[in-house]
Amino acid sequence: MGEIHAAQVGTRSGLLYFSIPERDLRILYFQNLTALSDFAEQTGTSLSGIVGGMLPEIGLSLPTSDLQPLAAGKEVVISDATVAFRTGNTKSRDQAQDYLDLLAEVYLNIQRPQTRYLHWPEILEKGLKDLIENPGCWSMVGGSSYLNAYVSDYQTPPEIMVQLAVLLPLVDYSKWSGKSMEVMDTIKEGLPAFYSKKLKTLLRWHPDAEDQLQGEEEQKMPLVMDSWYLHHPLLNLSRLALDGDKTAEKLFLDSLGFAIKVAHKFKYQWPVFYKMDTLEIIKAETKPGEGGEQDVAGLYAHVMLQAYELTGEKKYLKEAETAAKKLGNVGYKIMYQANNTAFAAGALLRLFKLTGNELYLSLSYRALASIFENVQLWDCNYGYGKNIPTFFALFPLSDAPYTAAYEEQEVFCALHDFLNHAEGMEILQSVRLLCSEFIRYLVHRAPYYYPPMLPREMISDEVKTGEVDPNLWIALEDLHDGIEKSGAVGQEVYGAGNAFGILPRHFIRITGKPFLIFSDCPISGLRKSEHSVIFHLQGDQRLSYRLRITPLDSSPEKQDLKFSIQSPLVKLLQAVDRKQDLEAFILGNETVRISWEQ
Incomplete structure (x- = not known):
């Protein structure tokens, strides 16, 4: 009769995406769970997994509660559905x-929460101070300092992925701000020790600390590699290399041969865990019948494209194409881990631009x-969820029970890169x-991943790894x-x-000027001059985005400047x-010019 392609998992979107071939239909059924939050609050229940079923009996099944009935005489929403087809x-x-297009149509027709401005320069300074000064963030091995994966986790050896995952954003900030930071040199100093x-x-x-591993988890054993962990550091090293490091x-170049050997051994279909010295598979599949880490083929393609850009050697482009084509056998369910899937999407788009092969664009959309x-x-407006915004949150894995700061941040950066690579191209409007x-x-x-932004009562008393300091500006994982x-x-x-x-991606800094220009929309085509700045908003023309001009807190003097924005329908007004x-709201896909004078 029909086939269900996607349904709500946990607290993801309350949707069902399905086909009815004999009717030549594809349908997206969407429940606006924000509207049901009052029901969940009154009954003490969760809105997890309430949209689903099997054809033809599908839809919403409200959670039940024997202990907390609905209040008498009070209206409550029990369904708020939208259907697109x-x-x-x-x-x-x-x-x-079709899924992307239908989801975008639904998105434009549901009520979306308002965003608010948070002063990221201040947040960054607090986080930088705690990262550098808090001893729980660091361990010492062989005379060098290394970042811990978790605050006060001294049992786990330093990991190469952790060092580079922090270093690359620091490099972005250093280039944007013009500041050199000693912490970057500290991290870089320790990187060669990871090379075998x-x-x-x-x-x-870290090879000098592998004896600390206790084997409490499958991957916490010497020489055991989680497939994506091999490629992620290479991707970050390639970015540094292309920047002249x-x-x-x-x-990076000395490690490429091993990465290619592993790809050939596993025929571009990576398991979850394997031994690095023998390439023996420790864990083949994420779940029985679901294969290994499917999106690693795209992550590997990204690494190979970086090698091609760095060296000009076509063997790397050939490797990228071979891996990408393997994704064509995976079908609709490419994602293993969200950040790596986002990197894969960007690599596939780049392959399309290089080769003109439509397959890669199609796989990028998948x-x-x-x-x-x-x-x-x-928005989860019940229980502890009332304290934080959750709209458009992303889960790190397809079955993860929580959202995670690291994966969200990397997807954020990867989608910025995707839009930049797509600039001037005709891609799906829904994707933009x-x-x-x-x-x-x-x-x-x-x-709201930072504990000081949260009420103490919503932070767990029990912690799996290390410790949680509620006063520390280091993000919670979950x-x-x-x-x-x-x-x-x-x-x-x-x-x-x-x-x-x-x-660096949302605040425009003009050297010597005592202010920053903020946009919550990704931008492109940035051009600066002594008295003006021009950029293009990459968002959708049916939606408006926030622009703001804010003084630099560190500026020794506040110049008396008058600002103007080149748009007949938009004015800069004092922020509430x-x-x-000063603040204004402008429709997406517009070119903006802001100028100033004494």
């Missing part, structure tokens, strides 16, 4: 592209569809809309459903790149929340 030649159209001359590759764990370039199937398009809206809401939501406390996994140091990734700021 496609008909006509559905067999010839891509399922993922015997295996000719970077190791996951010779040490990073040598580590990767994005699997990401946007894994978001929470509603969904990417820019995820970015906008992440800028709004991300501060934010949960409103009925559960957050921070139970730990306070992730490798998520510290959050602010350093946001500030910060009287020293």
Whole structure:
């Protein structure tokens, strides 16, 4: 009769995406769970997994409670559904592209929460201070300092991924601000120690501290590699190499041979865990019948494209294409881990631009569809969820029970890169809309990963790894459903790149000027001059985005400047929340010119 392609998992969007071939229909059924939050609050229940079923019996099944009945005589919403559909030649159209288009249509027709401005320069300074000064963020091995994965986690050896996951956003911030930071040199100093001359590759764990591993988890064993962990550091090293860092370039190029050997061994279909010295598979599949880490093929393609850009050697481009084509066998469910899937989407778009092969563009859309199937398009306004915005939150894994700071931040950066690579191209309008809206809401939501932004009662008393300091501006790994406390996994140091990734992408700095220009929309085509700045808003023309001019707190003097914005329908007005700021709202896909004079 029909086939269900996607349904609500946990507290993700309350949706069902399904096809009815004999009617030539694809349908997206969407419940606005924000509207049901009062029902959940009154009954003490969760809105997790309430949209689903099996055809033909599908839809909403409200949670039940024997202990907390609904209040008598009080109206409460028990359903707020939107249905979008496609008909006509559905067999010839891509399922993922229809999903993206239908989701964008629904998105434009539901009530979306307002965002608010948070002063990221101040948040960044607090986070930078705590990252550098708090001893719980650091360990010493072989005379060098290394970042811990979690605050006060001294049992786990330093990991190469953790060092680079923090270093790259610091590099972004350093280039944007013009500031050199000693902490960057500290991290860089320790990187060569991870290289194994015997295996000719970077190791996951610091080799001088591997004896600390206790094997409490499958991957916490010497020489055991989680497939994506091999490639993620290489991707970050390639970025440093392309920026002129010779040490990073040598580590990157010297490790490529091993990465290619592993790809050939596993025929471009990576398991979950394997031994680095023997390439013996430790864990083949995420779940029985679901294969290994499917999106690693796209992450590997990204690494190979970086190698091609760095060296000009076509063998790397050939490797990228071979891996990308393997994704064509995966189908609709590409995602293993959200950040790597986002990197894959960007790599596939770049391959399309290089080769003109439409397959890569189609696969890029599939990767994005699997990401946007894994978001929470509603605000959890019940229980602890009342304290934080959750609209458009992203889950790190397809079955993860919580959203996570590190993966969200990396997807945020990857989607910025995707939109930049797509500049001037004709891509799906739905893709531009969904990417820019995820970015906008992440800028709004991300501060609430920091414990000082949360009430103490919603932070878990029990912590799996290390310790949680509620006064520390280091992000919690995990934010949960409103009925559960957050921070139970730990306070992730490798998520510290959050602010350093946001500030350079959303605040425009003009050297020598005592102000910053903020946009919550991703921008492109930035041009600066002595008295003006011009840029293009990459968002959707049917939605408006926030622009703000805010004084530099560190400026020794506040010049008396008059600002104007080149738009007949838009005016810069005094912001309500910060009287020293000016603010305006402008439709997406517009070119903006802001000028100033004494």
